[in-house]
Amino acid sequence: MRLRKLLKMTQVQLSQDICTQSTISMIEKGEIKPGLDILYLISIKLNKPISYFANLLLDKDYSYKYSIVQEMEEQTTMQNYQLVYSITERELSYKHTDAWFFAVLKWNYYLSSYKTGIITIDKAILELKKLLEDTKNIILEKDFLKDRVYNTLAFLYATNKNFEFAMFYYNKIDINKDFSVTPRLNQEIYYLRIIYNKSKTYYDMGDLLCSQELIIIGIKKSIKLENMSFLGNFYYYLGLIQERLNAPISEISNSFKNAYYFFKILERTPYIDIIENKKSEYLNLN
Numbered sequence: 394m395r396l397r398k399l400l401k402m403t404q405v406q407l408s409q410d411i412c413t414q415s416t417i418s419m420i421e422k423g424e425i426k427p428g429l430d431i432l433y434l435i436s437i438k439l440n441k442p443i444s445y446f447a448n449l450l451l452d453k454d455y456s457y458k459y460s461i462v463q464e465m466e467e468q469t470t471m472q473n474y475q476l477v478y479s480i481t482e483r484e485l486s487y488k489h490t491d492a493w494f495f496a497v498l499k500w501n502y503y504l505s506s507y508k509t510g511i512i513t514i515d516k517a518i519l520e521l522k523k524l525l526e527d528t529k530n531i532i533l534e535k536d537f538l539k540d541r542v543y544n545t546l547a548f549l550y551a552t553n554k555n556f557e558f559a560m561f562y563y564n565k566i567d568i569n570k571d572f573s574v575t576p577r578l579n580q581e582i583y584y585l586r587i588i589y590n591k592s593k594t595y596y597d598m599g600d601l602l603c604s605q606e607l608i609i610i611g612i613k614k615s616i617k618l619e620n621m622s623f624l625g626n627f628y629y630y631l632g633l634i635q636e637r638l639n640a641p642i643s644e645i646s647n648s649f650k651n652a653y654y655f656f657k658i659l660e661r662t663p664y665i666d667i668i669e670n671k672k673s674e675y676l677n678l679n
Contacts, residue, residue, distance in 0.1 A: 396439050396441065397421075397439065400439065400440075402438075402439075404417045404418055404421075407435070407438055407439070410434070411431060411434045411435060411438065412427075412431055416431075432446050454491075458489075458491065458494045461480065461484060461494075462494075462497060464480060465477050465480055465481070465497075465501050468480075469501070469504075469505075470622075472508075474504070474505040474508035474509050475505075475509050477501055477504075477505040477508075478502070478505035478506060478508075478509050478511070480501075481498050481499075481501045481502035481505060482502065484498050485498050485499070485502060492528065492529070492532045493532050493535050493536070493538065496524060496528045496532060496533070496538060497538060499520075499524050500521065500524060500538070500541065500542050500545065503516075503517045503520045503521055503524070504517065504521075504545055507549070514549055514552060514553050515553075517549055518546060518549050518550065518553075521542055521545060521546050521549075522546065524542065525539070525542055536580070537580045537583065540566045540580075540583075540584075540587070541583065543562045543563070543565050543566050544562070544563075544566065544586065544587045544590060546558075546562045547559045547560070547561075547562035547563040547590060547591070547594070548590050550562065551590070551593070551594040551597060554597075556594060556597070556598045559594050560591075560594065563587070563590070563591040563594065566584075566587055581614075581618060582618055582620050582622070584614070585611055585614060585615055585618070585620065585622060585623045586622075586623065588607055588608075588610060588611040588614065588623075589611055589623045589626050589627065591607055592604045592605075592607035592608045592611065592627075592630060593630060595607065596630055596633070596634065601634050601637055601638060604630065604634060605631065605634045605638075608627045608630055608631050608634070609631075611623060611627045612624065612627050612628070612631075615627065621655055621658065621659065622659070624651070624652075624655045625651075625652045625653075625654075625655035625656040625659065625661060625664060626652075626664075627652075628648045628649070628651040628652035628655065629648070629649065629652035629656075629664065629667075629668070631648045631652075632645050632648035632649040632652060632672070632675070635648055642675075645675060646675040646676075649668060649672045649675040649676065650675065650676060652664070652668060653665065653668045653669075653676060656668065
């Protein structure tokens with residue numbers, strides 16, 4: 394009901410070509426459970442994956458948990474780890490019994506604790522590895538949580554200059570996994586983050602060719618998915634690599650211009666400032 398109202402859709406509009414208005418009404422009141430065929434059509438109408446509605450049927454608190462997870466993801470993207478820490482600290486005090494939601498909270502709690510200086514990077518790594526050990530694999534597989542934790546561990550090890558372990562965890566993630574469903578699936582979009590982190594780790598290791606190869610994969614995937622969230626980052630590092638490989642000035646300029654373009658669209662102010670202050674000579678080339 395909440396999602397339907399957010400889309401400013403009436404029960405009659407939702408029911409059109411699916412079922413009767415009274416059926417929609419009974420579903421929203423919890424009086425009946427829809428069959429898979431109706432659930433599938435409702436998911437198309439409301440532009441949500443069918444798994445979202447399946448979870449709603451299985452867990453009456455799913456909408457609340459879903460909103461919390463979305464909020465944490467949005468704040469993480471904006472690097473607002475203090476707010477993520479506050480959210481996780483509050484939610485963990487409620488002692489949720491949902492094993493998956495608890496694991497998601499703990500993952501974000503340890504990452505944000507490190508990012509805000511509350512715990513050391515070594516402590517964060519230790520706790521995340523323990524989280525993987527203590528959580529059943531079937532729980533970790535839900536919504537690719539295991540891959541997300543692997544990505545965080547790899548990122549932390551790379552930050553700590555322990556590139557061997559960083560690559561160990563990156564290589565546990567199959568970034569070439571083939572999805573037979575919609576190309577807009579969140580999991581595949583999240584893998585853009587993993588590709589970026591892994592390419593940056595190769596760059597920090599000095600393996601410029603492996604970094605460049607992954608960046609090109611990331612750019613192609615981003616275009617295929619019609620998602621620009623990491624295009625600025627990919628092009629920026631591509632420009633850095635091209636500089637170090639003494640590529641033609643025109644190629645370097647094109648990469649930094651592309652990076653600047655996407656950073657401006659997404660209002661990524663810190664990155665815009667970096668290019669304007671450190672790479673401005675490339676922006677002025679024709």
